[in-house]
Amino acid sequence: MNRTIVEKIISNHCDHPVSAGEVVIPFIDLAMATDGSGPLSIELFQQMQINELRDPEKIIMVLDHYVPCPNDKVARLHDMMRQFCKKTDCKLFDLGEGIGHQLLPEKGYIKPGSIVLGADSHSCTYGALNALGTGIGSSDFAAVMATGKLWLKVPVSVKIELKGRPAKTVTAKDLALYMVGKLGNEAANYASLEFCGDTLSTLDMDDRLTVCNMMVETGAKCAIMPFDQITENFLSQFHSTGFQPVDPDPGADYDKIIEFEVHNMVPQIAAPHQVDNIFAVSELEGTPIDMVIIGTCTNGRLKDLLQAASLLREHQKAPGVELLVVPASRQIYSQAAQQGILELFSQNGAMILPPGCGPCCGSSAGIPGDGKNVLSTANRNFLGRMGNVNANIYLGSPLTAAAAAITGKITDPGEWLHDDF
Amino acid sequence: MTTFEGCAHKFEDDINTDYIISSRRKRDTLDLNILKNYIMEDIDPEFAGKLQPGDILTAGYNFGCGSAMEVAALVLKAAGIKVVVAKSFARTFYRNAINSGLLPIEADTDDIDANDRLRINLKNTGIIIHNLTKNTMVRASAPGGVILEIFRAGGLVNYIRDAGNFPPGVSEK
Ligand code: SF4
Numbered sequence: 001m002n003r004t005i006v007e008k009i010i011s012n013h014c015d016h017p018v019s020a021g022e023v024v025i026p027f028i029d030l031a032m033a034t035d036g037s038g039p040l041s042i043e044l045f046q047q048m049q050i051n052e053l054r055d056p057e058k059i060i061m062v063l064d065h066y067v068p069c070p071n072d073k074v075a076r077l078h079d080m081m082r083q084f085c086k087k088t089d090c091k092l093f094d095l096g097e098g099i100g101h102q103l104l105p106e107k108g109y110i111k112p113g114s115i116v117l118g119a120d121s122h123s124c125t126y127g128a129l130n131a132l133g134t135g136i137g138s139s140d141f142a143a144v145m146a147t148g149k150l151w152l153k154v155p156v157s158v159k160i161e162l163k164g165r166p167a168k169t170v171t172a173k174d175l176a177l178y179m180v181g182k183l184g185n186e187a188a189n190y191a192s193l194e195f196c197g198d199t200l201s202t203l204d205m206d207d208r209l210t211v212c213n214m215m216v217e218t219g220a221k222c223a224i225m226p227f228d229q230i231t232e233n234f235l236s237q238f239h240s241t242g243f244q245p246v247d248p249d250p251g252a253d254y255d256k257i258i259e260f261e262v263h264n265m266v267p268q269i270a271a272p273h274q275v276d277n278i279f280a281v282s283e284l285e286g287t288p289i290d291m292v293i294i295g296t297c298t299n300g301r302l303k304d305l306l307q308a309a310s311l312l313r314e315h316q317k318a319p320g321v322e323l324l325v326v327p328a329s330r331q332i333y334s335q336a337a338q339q340g341i342l343e344l345f346s347q348n349g350a351m352i353l354p355p356g357c358g359p360c361c362g363s364s365a366g367i368p369g370d371g372k373n374v375l376s377t378a379n380r381n382f383l384g385r386m387g388n389v390n391a392n393i394y395l396g397s398p399l400t401a402a403a404a405a406i407t408g409k410i411t412d413p414g415e416w417l418h419d420d421f
Numbered sequence: 422m423t424t425f426e427g428c429a430h431k432f433e434d435d436i437n438t439d440y441i442i443s444s445r446r447k448r449d450t451l452d453l454n455i456l457k458n459y460i461m462e463d464i465d466p467e468f469a470g471k472l473q474p475g476d477i478l479t480a481g482y483n484f485g486c487g488s489a490m491e492v493a494a495l496v497l498k499a500a501g502i503k504v505v506v507a508k509s510f511a512r513t514f515y516r517n518a519i520n521s522g523l524l525p526i527e528a529d530t531d532d533i534d535a536n537d538r539l540r541i542n543l544k545n546t547g548i549i550i551h552n553l554t555k556n557t558m559v560r561a562s563a564p565g566g567v568i569l570e571i572f573r574a575g576g577l578v579n580y581i582r583d584a585g586n587f588p589p590g591v592s593e594k
Binding site: 023025036037039040043044047048049050066070071073074077119120121135136137138139140142143146147149151189190219221274361362363380382383384385387389 | 435437439440443444445447448449450451463464483486487488489490491492494509511512513516517520521565566567568571576577578581582585586587588
């Protein structure tokens with residue numbers, strides 16, 4: 001039988017070749033929990049009455065959602081996680097190191113062909129590295145700690161072919177928002193999205209992480225990029241070995257094949273309160289914006305910060321707009337500092353927050369006020385997502401976010417860019 | 422056969438886990454007996470007060486989308502809900518429900534209205550939803566194999582505690 005990428009990856013982790021629809025129990029290569037899901041996972045693991053981790057090397061915990069710690073209750077949960085990691089000998093990334101979804105790829109933990117689970121929905125991000133990354137719950141995470149395995153239904157695969165070269169003002173985020181709007185929930189729910197097409201050669205690793213990160217908003221189980229020169233170059237910094245890139249078999253069985261023509265695409269924005277409520281930025285131009293967030297696991301990487309800086313270098317932030325910049329990891333923070341752009345943001349009136357999730361889900365400081373319109377580079381705009389049900393959240397690219405910071409309104413970033421951008 | 426009977430509450434499409442229980446509540450406590458007072462508060466502040474143990478949630482497409490937090494399933498169970506019937510579920514909610522011993526049923530919910538009385542029969546071969554108020558019946562498929570075993574054990578914690586592991590038959594590389 002001819003298999004898709006996800007069928008081949010899961011087959012390699014079971015004792016027999018599998019195909020879509022089967023419920024199987026593969027072993028897994030790595031699992032990550034955050035301070036959003038870790039405390040409950042630890043509690044459930046203890047209830048399982050199993051004394052040791054099956055394999056501590058495959059378990060990672062990251063304190064990223066509540067940074068810096070906002071109150072005494074969370075401080076106790078953080079301490080509980082620290083103590084658990086020490087006792088069980090598993091890896092902990094403490095406060096200020098960055099967001100789990102950034103740290104795992106950045107530190108070389110994600111290998112092509114592997115199964116990486118995160119007790120957080122945006123774990124589909126790891127598909128950028130030709131891995132099966134998917135989100136699980138706290139019981140699942142506890143079971144992985146206890147057994148090294150997970151129950152899993154092998155998903156059907158939907159092939160997404162991206163054709164053409166995007167315009168300069170169209171970033172990976174715009175591409176992702178466009179696809180979320182078009183795919184909706186019907187095409188992709190429970191499915192594995194498998195990318196191909198000539199557009200991929202224009203997407204570097206930062207771009208791919210952004211695209212895969214957002215695909216959970218279509219209901220997909222995972223989103224997988226092919227292994228190519230760009231993947232190989234990215235991995236070469238870790239001198240990592242022992243991985244097996246996975247291609248689809250010729251004639252593999254896809255539930256659907258969907259093509260997107262990328263060259264005519266324009267910058268996109270998600271309006272409140274659904275991620276698939278997508279418009280062209282130009283359609284919403286002029287909508288007042290009170291707060292701008294540049295960061296999160298979707299768009300807190302160096303490339304994103306540099307793109308925003310390219311506009312904020314030449315133009316003043318509008319008075320009264322609250323601008324928050326949140327690098328996704330300590331490494332990105334340092335790189336941005338070395339390149340002078342943290343200084344640039346700060347001089348232009350921005351607040352720089354420590355590496356972590358920032359105000360993305362209302363867990364840390366940066367809660368918008370009543371009636372405020374927020375333009376964020378995050379991945380979700382649900383009612384109340386940022387901690388106030390009376391705020392409205394728009395989602396856009398770092399360029400669209402920077403343009404809004406400059407004008408105080410939703411603004412197509414195209415007119416602000418030089419030809420040499 | 423397992424039977425559930427209760428009064429239906431009705432929700433629309435795309436009910437996300439932040440609506441089921443908001444992140445800001447979860448940040449203050451993991452105590453489900455406190456959290457259950459805030460179920461759906463952002464979309465229906467009265468809702469938690471109306472809930473009775475045994476009530477059944479019904480919804481449209483994509484129930485439980487958004488964050489994968491398991492508290493969303495656990496808090497419903499803590500409020501005495503044993504079954505959610507929706508046209509479709511987001512996959513992480515479906516997993517978390519099974520793992521928490523809460524039964525997610527995929528079925529057409531158009532003919533169910535708020536306050537209809539439902540009786541649901543779960544057999545290994547399938548599920549039947551009787552609408553006792555309207556005197557109608559809808560069939561749905563039951564989860565299979567290990568998924569049903571986990572649900573019947575009362576969730577994944579009980580399952581692993583009792584069995585010590587998942588069933589064998591998987592290669593260990
Ligand atoms: S940045 Fe936002 S979406 Fe990403 S892991 Fe953190 S809270 Fe979740």
